[in-house]
Amino acid sequence: xxxxxxxxxxxxxxxxxxxxxxxxxxxxxxxxxxxxxxxxxxxxxxxxxxxxxxxxxxxxxxxxxxxxxxxxxxxxxxxxxxxxxxxxxxxxxxxxxxxxxxxxxxxxxxxxxxxxxxxxxxxxxxxxxxxxxxxxxxxxxxxxxx
Numbered sequence: 207x208x209x210x211x212x213x214x215x216x217x218x219x220x221x222x223x224x225x226x227x228x229x230x231x232x233x234x235x236x237x238x239x240x241x242x243x244x245x246x247x248x249x250x251x252x253x254x255x256x257x258x259x260x261x262x263x264x265x266x267x268x269x270x271x272x273x274x275x276x277x278x279x280x281x282x283x284x285x286x287x288x289x290x291x292x293x294x295x296x297x298x299x300x301x302x303x304x305x306x307x308x309x310x311x312x313x314x315x316x317x318x319x320x321x322x323x324x325x326x327x328x329x330x331x332x333x334x335x336x337x338x339x340x341x342x343x344x345x346x347x348x349x350x351x352x
Contacts, residue, residue: 207311208311208312209275209307209308209309209311209312212307212308212311214278214279214281214282214300214304215282216307217275217278217279217303217304217307217308218279218282218300218303218304218307219303219307220303220307220310220311221279221302221303221304221305221306221307221308221310222303224303224306224307224309224310224318225251225252225257225302225303225306225322226248226252228306228318228319228322229248229251229252230244230248232251232326232330233247233248236333236334236337236339237337238337247333250329250333251326251329253290254290254295254296254298254299255290255292255295255299256326256329257295257298257299257302257303258294258295258296258298258299258302260302260325260326261276261298261299261301261302261305261325262298263324263325263327264321264324264325267321267324268305268321272305272308272309272321275301275304275305275307275308276301276302276304276305277301278301278304279300279301279302279303279304279305280297280298280300280301280304281297281301282300282304302325305321306318306321306322309321330342
């Protein structure tokens with residue numbers, strides 16, 4: 207299976223799972239252990255409005271190929287829009303999910319994680335602050351031997 211041979215609906219479906227996996231990996235990696243807390247924090251990442259905002263943050267950073275997968279998912283018509291999102295938010299979220307699935311299917315996990323971190327940088331920063339964890343930039347400096 208390749209990203210280019212997969213339907214937009216299937217890309218969005220798979221991308222939903224890829225996004226959920228990235229969110230869960232992040233939250234567990236931050237030390238959250240209780241399922242109630244995990245689920246509460248996860249909502250800030252997986253809601254259509256949050257995904258649409260995330261996509262807007264990374265859109266200027268995408269290659270032409272990545273942008274094409276986003277547009278493919280965004281332009282896929284659907285009648286099922288959640289009550290908590292506008293049609294535009296839902297379409298952008300669907301495009302975001304299609305992009306994540308394409309990167310997953312192409313085994314471009316480094317790029318997937320890079321875009322995920324950039325897309326959700328404000329949420330990750332706020333979550334680290336709420337948990338009393340140092341900012342990511344402080345961690346990077348500790349790992350730098352210079």
